[in-house]
Amino acid sequence: MSLVVENLTIDHGAIRAISNVSFTVPQGELAAIIGANGAGKTTLLRTLSGLKESKSGSATWNGKSILGKRAEDLARSGIMHVSDGKSVIAELTVKENLALAGLWRKDKKDVAKATDEVVELFPILGQRMSQAGGSLSGGERQMLAIGRALVARPNLLLLDEPSLGLAPLIIEQIFQTIKSLVKKMDLTVLLVEQNAMGALKIADEGIVLNLGSVVAVDSAQKLLNDPAVRAAYLGF
Amino acid sequence: MRLLFFILLGVALFLASNRVGELRQYQGSFVAMYSLAIASIILLTGYSGQLSLGHSALMAVGAYTGALSINSAHLNPVLALVLATLVAGLFGLILGFAVARLSGPYLAGTTLALAVSLPTLANQLPILGGEQGVVFDVGAPPARFGEGFSQYKWFFWITSLAALIMIWMIANLLSSRYGRTFRSIRDNQTAASLAGLNAGRLKVVAFAVSAGVAGLAGGLLVMLISGVSPSAFPLSLSFSLLTGAVVTGVYSLKGVMLGGLVLVAIPEVADSITTRIGGSEGFTATLPGFLVSALLIAAVMFAPNGPGQIFRKSNKQDNHTEGNK
Amino acid sequence: MLKFITAILTSLATGSIYALMSTALVLVWRSTRVINFAQAGQAVLTTYIGYEAIVRSGSYWVGLIVAIIAGALIGAVIDRFFMRPIFKRVTTGPIVMIAPVVATLGLLGIIQAVIGFKWGLSYQTIAAPVSTDGYRILGSVIAFSPFNLMVLVSVTITMILLTILFQKTNIGLALRASAYSPEIAKLSGIKVDGVRTLGWALAGAAGGLAGMLFVPSSYLYPNSMDVLLVFGFIAAVIGGLDSLFGAVAGAMILGFAINFATAYISSKLVFPMAFIILILVLLIKPGGIFSSQKGRKD
Numbered sequence: 001m002s003l004v005v006e007n008l009t010i011d012h013g014a015i016r017a018i019s020n021v022s023f024t025v026p027q028g029e030l031a032a033i034i035g036a037n038g039a040g041k042t043t044l045l046r047t048l049s050g051l052k053e054s055k056s057g058s059a060t061w062n063g064k065s066i067l068g069k070r071a072e073d074l075a076r077s078g079i080m081h082v083s084d085g086k087s088v089i090a091e092l093t094v095k096e097n098l099a100l101a102g103l104w105r106k107d108k109k110d111v112a113k114a115t116d117e118v119v120e121l122f123p124i125l126g127q128r129m130s131q132a133g134g135s136l137s138g139g140e141r142q143m144l145a146i147g148r149a150l151v152a153r154p155n156l157l158l159l160d161e162p163s164l165g166l167a168p169l170i171i172e173q174i175f176q177t178i179k180s181l182v183k184k185m186d187l188t189v190l191l192v193e194q195n196a197m198g199a200l201k202i203a204d205e206g207i208v209l210n211l212g213s214v215v216a217v218d219s220a221q222k223l224l225n226d227p228a229v230r231a232a233y234l235g236f
Numbered sequence: 237m238r239l240l241f242f243i244l245l246g247v248a249l250f251l252a253s254n255r256v257g258e259l260r261q262y263q264g265s266f267v268a269m270y271s272l273a274i275a276s277i278i279l280l281t282g283y284s285g286q287l288s289l290g291h292s293a294l295m296a297v298g299a300y301t302g303a304l305s306i307n308s309a310h311l312n313p314v315l316a317l318v319l320a321t322l323v324a325g326l327f328g329l330i331l332g333f334a335v336a337r338l339s340g341p342y343l344a345g346t347t348l349a350l351a352v353s354l355p356t357l358a359n360q361l362p363i364l365g366g367e368q369g370v371v372f373d374v375g376a377p378p379a380r381f382g383e384g385f386s387q388y389k390w391f392f393w394i395t396s397l398a399a400l401i402m403i404w405m406i407a408n409l410l411s412s413r414y415g416r417t418f419r420s421i422r423d424n425q426t427a428a429s430l431a432g433l434n435a436g437r438l439k440v441v442a443f444a445v446s447a448g449v450a451g452l453a454g455g456l457l458v459m460l461i462s463g464v465s466p467s468a469f470p471l472s473l474s475f476s477l478l479t480g481a482v483v484t485g486v487y488s489l490k491g492v493m494l495g496g497l498v499l500v501a502i503p504e505v506a507d508s509i510t511t512r513i514g515g516s517e518g519f520t521a522t523l524p525g526f527l528v529s530a531l532l533i534a535a536v537m538f539a540p541n542g543p544g545q546i547f548r549k550s551n552k553q554d555n556h557t558e559g560n561k
Numbered sequence: 562m563l564k565f566i567t568a569i570l571t572s573l574a575t576g577s578i579y580a581l582m583s584t585a586l587v588l589v590w591r592s593t594r595v596i597n598f599a600q601a602g603q604a605v606l607t608t609y610i611g612y613e614a615i616v617r618s619g620s621y622w623v624g625l626i627v628a629i630i631a632g633a634l635i636g637a638v639i640d641r642f643f644m645r646p647i648f649k650r651v652t653t654g655p656i657v658m659i660a661p662v663v664a665t666l667g668l669l670g671i672i673q674a675v676i677g678f679k680w681g682l683s684y685q686t687i688a689a690p691v692s693t694d695g696y697r698i699l700g701s702v703i704a705f706s707p708f709n710l711m712v713l714v715s716v717t718i719t720m721i722l723l724t725i726l727f728q729k730t731n732i733g734l735a736l737r738a739s740a741y742s743p744e745i746a747k748l749s750g751i752k753v754d755g756v757r758t759l760g761w762a763l764a765g766a767a768g769g770l771a772g773m774l775f776v777p778s779s780y781l782y783p784n785s786m787d788v789l790l791v792f793g794f795i796a797a798v799i800g801g802l803d804s805l806f807g808a809v810a811g812a813m814i815l816g817f818a819i820n821f822a823t824a825y826i827s828s829k830l831v832f833p834m835a836f837i838i839l840i841l842v843l844l845i846k847p848g849g850i851f852s853s854q855k856g857r858k859d
Binding site: 049050051070071072075076080081083087088089090091092096099100101103104148152 | 734
């Protein structure tokens with residue numbers, strides 16, 4: 001099972017947001033997509049999760065095309081998208097938020113088990129079960145969003161800027177958690193980040209996007225050491 | 237340039253009025269009156285983005301004002317119409333203040349409430365004549381036009397003149413700086429406010445002007461039917477006006493006359509349908525309403541931005557809405 | 562004293578009918594962000610269907626059940642085959658915001674025309690299943706009858722059922738999630754379209770119930786629910802369009818205000834009173850009295 005994207009082109013209104021992008025993420029690996037604001041990273045993710053239509057090109061997961069499908073169908077087939085900042089429904093409680101991804105699943109026992117595992121992973125959620133999602137701090141919200149995705153037992157996780165607006169310590173925590181999840185659950189993760197350093201440190205490979213096009217694809221380690229990448233995205 | 241167009245149109249109508257029979261003259265007056273009312277909707281909805289279902293009530297305000305100023309205050313008809321416009325405009329100003337902060341469905345619902353409740357006011361205040369209403373007689377055409385000058389041609393002249401003048405003024409308003417600011421409020425109120433436009437004030441202005449125009453149309457209507465009563469301004473009138481505006485393109489004044497024609501034509505069409513295929517009393521009574529509503533739905537579904545859309549392939553820049561799958 | 566008690570009881574009864582309408586409007590608003598003006602037409606149509614069922618079966622209760630089911634079906638059909646295509650078609654231009662609202666207006670007109678065509682414009686009546694004579698209390702008759710009590714009880718039960726549905730069931734959670742954030746709901750695998758249709762079905766059923774509870778005290782004709790729609794709307798606005806509790810509370814406030822004004826001042830004040838309340842709420846607390854927001858979440 002790999003995520004294979006080939007010559008994907010996506011328009012956003014009159015703007016060509018993504019143009020002829022190709023990359024592969026092998027199963028069980030963590031790929032980081034880095035690039036400046038406006039590079040089209042979010043648009044790419046939203047297209048892969050079914051929220052947006054593409055113009056041309058292909059994207060397959062496990063050999064099957066994931067383009068042109070409805071978001072809810074993709075979610076049910078194991079592709080979970082955690083979007084930036086807005087992934088928590090403020091008016092619902094933590095418990096209800098977590099329950100969302102399991103609502104359609106028939107195996108309620110496993111849903112309960114998965115929820116317990118998430119609470120084990122993020123104990124703070126267990127303490128806040130009956131509080132409204134909107135009352136959580138930024139870091140807690142991010143944990144809730146990721147936790148909710150995990151309850152569905154995904155095999156492909158699309159993460160959109162999980163570090164946005166969070167304190168460095170929390171960011172570290174979340175990145176480490178993501179890394180360990182990949183190992184433990186044999187998850188495949190596509191991580192979009194502006195925090196290029198943090199992302200590349202935990203990733204297996206990296207994809208650099210600029211203005212909608214791929215400018216570099218390589219192992220994360222090599223990108224970390226690449227002078228051009230360092231200058232442009234890592235700040236040194 | 238625009239002035240020339242309107243003058244020519246006026247001349248054309250004048251010539252036409254001499255050639256057609258009384259029925260057409262009478263219908264023509266209604267077309268003119270409806271066109272004026274539709275123009276008020278286009279100003280309010282198409283340009284400043286406020287959806288009003290209460291224009292039947294605003295027309296009623298103008299109508300009653302006109303009727304009362306002739307009957308009780310014995311004013312000259314022209315003055316009465318001016319007063320109708322001003323009073324309705326004032327009413328619209330107050331109403332506009334109240335609803336300026338509303339948008340979309342809230343505004344629609346509030347104006348709906350107005351349309352339903354205002355006519356009942358006539359029953360409360362004796363001066364408004366209750367259910368029977370007030371009689372309004374604009375008088376016979378001036379003697380100098382001679383014996384054969386029909387009352388209906390006189391109606392036609394008055395309504396057309398009023399409509400032409402008003403619509404010309406509105407057209408000027410809309411293509412001026414005001415029009416542009418209206419449209420920017422409609423399209424993106426936040427951005428407009430950030431750009432320094434006082435959105436609230438502009439919306440109120442649009443409302444007041446629109447109300448005034450509707451009031452004038454109401455005054456004209458009352459002249460045409462020689463009386464005013466609550467039943468002349470039902471909620472369905474608001475619907476009809478909205479339909480007329482949407483069908484002919486709610487964003488542009490160009491279609492107003494077409495809208496007026498459509499509104500006058502529908503009862504005719506309904507009539508000929510029922511005479512052709514017969515039908516129960518229920519059928520004849522409900523067919524016009526059905527046609528109006530069906531037209532409205534068809535317009536919204538197939539040509540929401542005006543009839544030109546049908547002929548134009550949408551190759552312009554989309555306001556792309558994300559995630560609308 | 563008796564007048565006071567009567568006023569309270571009648572307020573509760575009328576308030577509960579308003580509550581059904583406002584609940585229906587809020588249900589649709591929360592799931593679709595549209596004020597469904599066609600609600601009035603749907604409710605009337607459903608009531609006519611109930612009327613036909615009564616005529617054929619001789620029982621009010623049969624008619625009631627038929628009306629509720631018909632209301633749900635009609636609501637679902639309208640969402641699935643009318644509203645969804647409209648949303649799909651109208652995606653550009655400033656008319657996007659008002660197109661669905663205008664469409665429901667057009668639908669209202671069509672439904673009323675069809676009703677007038679099939680059943681004629683004359684007034685029909687539906688007999689109440691229980692007495693509409695006022696109760697005797699302390700020797701005098703008050704303006705509150707067993708039928709009013711039945712209305713009150715029915716609506717209370719309905720509200721309790723709806724609340725349980727929304728707060729305690731999975732489908733209720735799906736409904737709420739889809740209303741608060743369709744995107745997150747979709748990403749969680751919830752079939753948002755189907756859930757929305759369910760919301761419309763519930764709203765349609767509520768409207769049908771409202772009609773069947775209202776008409777026995779009035780008449781049945783194509784426009785008989787227009788006023789109720791307006792009052793339901795006002796009630797929903799007062800309470801804030803985002804919660805069922807608000808819808809009910811707003812309806813009660815409106816019911817009380819109107820009934821007390823009618824009882825103690827003048828019966829001619831109904832419409833002006835309602836309108837003034839609406840304007841006051843919109844000016845002072847536009848989000849609704851019970852809403853937690855400052856403005857309105859449009």
